[in-house]
Amino acid sequence: MRVFMSALGIAIGISAMIAVVGISSSGRADLDRRLAELGTNMLTIAPGSTMTGGDAKLPPESAAMIARIGPVEKVAATGKLSSAKVYRNDRIPSGQSGGIAVLAAQLSVPDTVGATLADGIWFNAATEKYPGVVLGSSAAKRLGVAAAGPDVQVWLGGQRFTVLGILDPVPLAPELDGSALVGWTAAQTYLGFDAHPTTVYTRTAESAVDAVRAVLAATANPQAPNEVKVSRPSDALAAREATDEALTGLLLALGGVALLVGGVGVANTMVITVLERRAEIGLRRSLGATRGQIRLQFL
Template sequence: MRARSRLRAGDALAVGTVGLRARRVRSTLSALGIAIAIAALVAVLGVAESSKQQLLDELGRQGNLLTVATGQTFDGRPTPLPITAQTMIARIPPVLATTAVGNVDGATVRRTDRIPPQNTNGINVLAAQASLPDTLSARVLRGSYFGPLAERYPETVLGYSAAQSLGIDRLTEQTQVFIAGRYFTVVGVLDQVGIAPEIDTAALISFGVADQLFGLGGVPTRIYVRVDPDHVPAVAAVLGPTASPENARDVQVQRPSDVLLARIKAKDAFVGLFLGLGAIALLVAGVGIANIMVISVLERRAEIGLRRALGARRRDVAAQFLLESALLAVIGGVAGIGLGVLATAVAAHTAGNPVAIPPQAPLAGLVAALLVGALAGLYPAARASRLPPADALRTL
């Protein structure tokens, strides 16, 4: 009896790589398409996760921060709170810390007195207390925050965006800005305060100087309240009546971390869009592999006929080309995962975010590449297996 031919796993792997090794340039270009698509998918997931992790870290630190304000006047200026509001709020047992800012109406900020008054760059002047950095977890990027002398002398600390708008990237003893007809010495620049963006676009001065020069009277327009994390809802419910017993309905109590949650949801929506684009790129790369494999079948008709004549079954020929297509996609997928991880690390380092890649992202990329490669190889493999040996051998 005639023995049935068998294709062992090792032989299948060796035969499946023949075409890849014989046509290296073509194989490399085909794998490159898969690599780019997989790299895009992994990078999108990685960058989004890194950014999301940064927001979640900030959310964890700032989730117990509340703000108290009373809205705005008809011309858009913040309305003041009662002068006793901060003292009363500080007496609530779960309140850990408070700080207040007061809006200085009509004060403009310019680099020098030579700049027209209309060019304010949208910078506001806020009176601030010494407790602001600790309460808001704000970091001083350059210089220092207010010292004891700031209550008597014209000193200012700029928010991150305000410093950029004024072109101040380093500080010296002569660094000054022109605020409401007087030069103020810039003693510090704050880093970005994501939980309180109004600080980023402000020039901060002390309440003492604001009272002397602008008649602020120590009246705050916004109070930041750091609360025991276990009592945030309870404290938020009583902040209005505590801050302004006579006009409790006019008091607006907000939780800035809600803004971070909205940003996370917005990022998730964009991630879905970019993943869709990446899937389209992966599909295009799969079509490219299918096209290359069809050409390979046509070029290797003699090889197929010789193998069939030596006893190879149709399934063996189909397995050869299917395995070749899958290997081509897997090679591209592995390279793409490496590129995606590298792109994520570079992007996270540039943005100052922690490097966070979802564990399922590399695995999903590899599975997607394998699936696309297998699907792309189905038609070429079926076509190769249906070639009659006699017809194929005529091409020798």
């Protein structure tokens, strides 16, 4: 019975440790997933100011150059078209644009910023060359556009653009919610876009966020890195690192407690066994048994 109880105590201790570690690890993985959705590894690049105080510009090839940085996983750029306005139709007075920004967007924007479509489609290699537009969630409401389709058009930059899609709200890039996005090539063809991006979004391996941030400005604009603004890492990244440290300590503590409980249980069983057999030990000692032989009997 004592052997059985000892084995049972060890089994329960090990099982408890495995269960506690498993549950804690599952909770940690779920928390890491939720924090990742907050853009812990996203950095944004924008033009700053020149030495004379004027507005700087990012080179047209800045997104492509950033994509060559090893730890950078995804890159996408948008470019603001300040002169282009968007209206529901050509009968709306020019002063009633609703504050909707018009942006040229590269194909990789949704994948980089985590945007999803509420209706319609995003641009592809074919449609981004033609006068089509994808509306942010707020922009669609202001324009009174409830659904996308080939028969749904808006008046943009003095011509009609077909509404290809409507975005869901984008938590990581809220500036897209109130914008009308057109294809990068179409913006150059129909709206006179100069191909200079105004925002570049990057997704980076989390272990290299600080290292990548240090070289982004020089990579985006090698001629004038001081004219580039780079966002700091998300506060969610710091929260994730702190959480990882706390959970690691918790797992080690719980594992240690489980092992301690199991060890105390086994030790307690052995002590009781020895105490209950003191008479037998005394008898064996009187018959000439050595300390080593007695020890071996219990171990």
